Amino acid sequence: MNPVNVGLLGIGTVGGGTYTVLARNAAEIARRAGRPINITVVADKNPARARELTGGNCQITDDAFAVVNDPTVDVVVELIGGYGVAKELVLQAIENGKHVVTANKALLAVHGNEIFAAAQKKGVTVAFEAAVAGGIPIIKALREGLAANRIEWAAGIINGTTNFILSEMRDKGLPFAEVLKEAQRLGYAEADPTFDIEGVDAAHKATLMASIAFGIPIQFDKAYVEGITKLEAIDIKYAEQLGYRIKLLGIARQREDGVELRVHPTLVPAKRLIANVEGAMNAVLVKGDAVGATLYYGKGAGAEPTASAVIADLVDVARSAAVDPDNRVPHLAFQPDQLRDLPILPIAEAETAAYLRLRVEDKPGVLADITRILADQSISIDAMLQREPEEGEGETDIIILTHRCKEKQTNAAIAKAEALSAVKGKVTRLRLETLQ
């Protein structure tokens, strides 16, 4: 069969990994795909580096538009990133009838509906396995492997940087700022880590997972996004004492009345497998009505793990290129005319258990006041921990784990508790999921 000619846009970390793995495993990949998959042209703003990496084995250009307009290119691999020129290039490639493979979660989370509609119109595929959880084939699992199920929820550690930081904070008892510096030194966090530590990257990925799990349009602007920058080491410690680990989870949950889509630090029972995913590793737990809970674990970033997903998409695209578009796996798992308008719910409507830490005066009646406030909001208490105040300290911490309730109930209780004169400063609230 004819080889597949690939135009590669961007030969940085992931682009370089894709080139290397395709070259190293060329024979093995062709034995699977039934045809060779060749990168015939590479566009990069640094052509000298591109030439060095590819050793003169393919065409090099600094004009990415020349690649998407090249009639000999069958598939465009977009690894430039961002919302700017990447969007123009992807749309131009589609307009030219080319299939696209991309790792660009930001682009798809923000402009995915427009891009998939354009691809649908032209009968081409935009594949994005590498956009979520790097080398873990989670898009394929959700879209195809679990196609029999009503997906109830998916919850994932889908940002390696923040998981590395949380693991280090717990292991070494160090504060966030210090561990962040260490992560930057080791290359686990970027010079500007905002997208990672503020939860934006995880929210991009959770947004894509919610769409393919539940058959709804992509709605990144409706996601609740809370990062780990305000997380204190003391809460990691208290959580540990209560039998929980704190992970930054991207959560998508389907309810009758809507979809919860949220990213925030989350207490998870320490005995769950996902609570034991450490360092920069990723894992996604998916609950389907038929299959029950399934977990997918692996490297969520890095040159070759991400390349693994990019190339798997290339093989898929090569196979489906000759297929009637109506018979291909739909971009968002469900047929385009079968998406639903189930709303994304505001965070106040989300149902979670809560971890509350209150700084209180050490005097009689305080606990009675607080538990009364919770009871008035119909919030029941699952566990409580009161630190023994040190001699003459006069203040202490009370930690309360609540049962599941609507977030607005917890909000109201927090506001009332903060109004008590015996409660000092703000109440620290974290969310807790049992993931059962």
Place this chain on the structure above:
Amino acid sequence: MNPVNVGLLGIGTVGGGTYTVLARNAAEIARRAGRPINITVVADKNPARARELTGGNCQITDDAFAVVNDPTVDVVVELIGGYGVAKELVLQAIENGKHVVTANKALLAVHGNEIFAAAQKKGVTVAFEAAVAGGIPIIKALREGLAANRIEWAAGIINGTTNFILSEMRDKGLPFAEVLKEAQRLGYAEADPTFDIEGVDAAHKATLMASIAFGIPIQFDKAYVEGITKLEAIDIKYAEQLGYRIKLLGIARQREDGVELRVHPTLVPAKRLIANVEGAMNAVLVKGDAVGATLYYGKGAGAEPTASAVIADLVDVARSAAVDPDNRVPHLAFQPDQLRDLPILPIAEAETAAYLRLRVEDKPGVLADITRILADQSISIDAMLQREPEEGEGETDIIILTHRCKEKQTNAAIAKAEALSAVKGKVTRLRLETLQ
């Protein structure tokens, strides 16, 4: 688009689950697949039960051959099991140009090459996601999701019965025979549990994984198969003290000179995620050269988890039915003319670390003799544990963990150690994998 008409052979546990899930999630599945998937006829030796389960919503027969010969049936789902009539039915369905979905690992492990060749010849698909690890989409991950990789090895807990028994033995410190009875009482083990506890079922699945991971023909007869019936509670305890858990793993490893294909109780470092897979759950760890280690976890058996895999295959088959057969995912991941004759190695050539327990006289020089024997076989020692003999006991246990070596070296050392007068009875040998 036209609905897909399915003929279901066998409406027992998995067949019943398949019927139920297809009915319950009919709308959701059709929204994904782009067409309804309908079970139009069911064959079962107990037509009354079949009629009750299906509530008169489809045709019922006790003649499975009538179903595979029915021209209105597009896809046959074989859930009868075993090597006998199931083989005839599958081959007849293929001969009639029908696609087949099956959960029958025994049939495919033993007759898969013949069945896939027949399907290839007729241009139909035989899908078998449900044959390995139940609801976990591991076949799809290996065949498609990791298509970029040279797979180095796959190691899985792929039999829920034995994992349940091992979990209980460890938790409660009970002997095998007692826990087996409990498992039978709870329905986790069958009345005749031989296939499970002797490792045969796991070997069927490992054989299929080896083929699709490495591109070799199916060779169940070359697999090394050792179950858990001889495992003693004391070894689980000693392993724990050394930081390991014992799991029945199905292992397929690719080496330059051949493939290791083996099922046996295996010591695994307790901190690995897979070591913490408890009860009847399954998990498969796969190491690819690009992606690194990825893990897939979920329910490996049961009505609805297995149905989840059967129905995912039905959706895939529906999509690929209109596709030129050359463009479909090959049965064994690699194109049929691209399979290799890399041999399955005999167990003596396998490379593993070992756990050795020796019952010895408590007198000077014994340890020196044993370590000399190991050194003579070029086996180096990783860790050692010697139980303090009780007052007047005169004998004690020595436990040795070796570094990785060929199994024949360990065999030779064991034979020499057993010949020492100070060593009492047989040496207990278990294999150990670090899974890195």
